[in-house]
Amino acid sequence: MAPAPLYAAVWLPRFHLQAAIRGLGLSLMAEVVVLDGSFATALEAERKGRVLQVSATAERLGISSGMTPSQAQARCPKLRLLHRLASEETQAQQDLLQAALQWTPDYESTAPGLCLLEFTRVRGLWRQREACGQQLYEWLARRDLEARIGFAANPDLAGLAAQVAQPVLIIGEEPGAEEQLLRDLPISALSPGAGLAELLRLWGVRTLGQFARLPRAEVARRLGSEGLLLRDIAAGGRDRLLRRVCPATDYREEMELEHPVESLDPLLFILRQMLESQCLRLAGDWLVASALALELRFQDQTCHQRTLRVAEPTRDAGLLLRLIHTHLESLTTAAPIIAVALELTPTRPAQQQTALFERSLRDPNRFAETLAQLEALVGQGHVGRARLLPSRRPNAFTLMNFLAPAAPEALPDEGQACGLPLRCFRPPRQVNVLLTHGQPSALQSSGQTLFITQARGPWLLSGDWWNPVPWQREIWEIAASDGVLYQLAKEGARWVLDGAFG
Secondary structure (H helix, E strand, O other): OOOOOOEEEEEOOOHHHHHHHOOOOOOOOOOEEEEOOOOOOHHHHHHHOOEEEEOHHHHHOOOOOOOOHHHHHHHOOOOEEEEOOHHHHHHHHHHHHHHHHOOOOOEEEEEOOEEEEEOOOOOOOHHHHHHHHHHHHHHHHOOOOOOEEEEEOOHHHHHHHHOOOOOEEEOOOOOOHHHHHHHHOEHHHHOOOHHHHHHHHHHOOOEHHHHHOOOHHHHHHHHHHHHHHHHHHHOOOOOOOOOEOOOOOOOEEEEEEEEEEOOHHHHHHHHHHHHHHHHHHHHHOOOEEEEEEEEEEEOOOOEEEEEEEEEEEEOOHHHHHHHHHHHHHOOOOOOOEEEEEEEEEEEOOOOOOOOOOOOOOOOHHHHHHHHHHHHHHHOOOOOOEEEEOOOOOOOOEEEEOOOOOOOOOOOOOOOOOOOOOEEEEEEEEEEEEEEEOOEEEEEEEOOEEEEEEEEEEEEEEEEOOOOOOOEEEEEEEEEEOOOOEEEEEEEOOEEEEEEEEO
16 A cells, blocks of 8 residues: 655745844844845945845834835834845755755755655654654754744645644644635735736735635636646645755765875775775765776875776776776875875766677776876876877877777768878988979988989978967978889978878
8 A cells, every 4th residue: 555645845934034144143023124135335225225025023013025225214213134145045945955854865945945845755754743843843943944844745735834834734634724724825825926916916816715716727718827836736736746856976085194104005995995985875876987086195285186087987996996006006205195085976887788799898997907007107198099180280199098988080071082091101211302493303311312203292281370480391292213102291401201102
């Protein structure tokens, strides 16, 4: 048998005012109002400000929202004006959500000062609703927040119950309680838009009970979807899913060491413990790590930071520790380590099926370790795959990390002629060239003289005009007496053989 639905609403009345008076030693009964903005001077507040929310005492004195500060102070000379504080409102909302998280992970941040909770799957809470509401009220009271808590069978009805709770109200225990609640609540409890509120006022609709008695079809035809939604709430609410808040998870851990560490073994022991706890959190969230950031702080106030990519995302603490171990073996430090920080980058596990004859790396993480070892030998940034740069300059390429996703290569246009490939000489061979009528006729290299039987060119290339010394090249394609086709280039006063075709 499925459990009966149970929802709770935690409401902070006069939310903006409560956030503004926190820490000031004031209460909601004081003669105080909060304005709708922050202003640099009192004169600017007097000219542009409007009252946003008022205390109960100020409301009894005839002060209402929308008044200017001078109008409000004319009714109460002792009135204290406060400005909205975005930081305090954010903190108050976070405290509200933290109170909800202590009871259930299924909660919704519905509006500023309002949080809805679903208790349907919380065992044993049905009989403890009153105690739960009292604990929520007391927890928020210790943080200078006055709350109202309502329980009902759907979230909308719970939200309405919270507005008349003192401080806890449970709907559903006494027959007819819902009807009485809806009949007496003012229409402002639904928070209608300004236009809709004015229209309902002109119709003479003052309470939820009056609104609920209107024919549903006629409300939909005249007020549209917004009016129909509010009418359904006034008639007892609706069953809907909460927009569940998913707190951001931080997979970072820091540790200040009691004693400085000078050797690798104790450092690896600490890192293993940190990795195991972080990988357990990844497993609980069904995630894997695609990279890890390591930070070491030393006794001489220096810091070492490095981000290590994982070839195949994993949550295996042993594999991740091997990756860190390989990096630390090539690290030399001038001072002992006093603090360690480790952060994992989470991602979804890859779900893919390779083709029948497609082969992948047998052990991608072992491949990553091998790359790290090679980089430790030849230096950082000297291991990778070549990627051509958008330039005509020879050898215009950069090294990309093997583990980084490869950029798609541009395909040649249809109909584009493709000649013989050029096998480049590394490095280019320096030659002496004999010119006849401005064209190469012979070249000499390593004591050997070759006559040029045919020459095409020149093609003039240049670039980097924005640099003080831009590059310039004169390209020739030649057929030599040894039967080989070469690419000949002139750089300044120097001639070189770039390579041979074929």
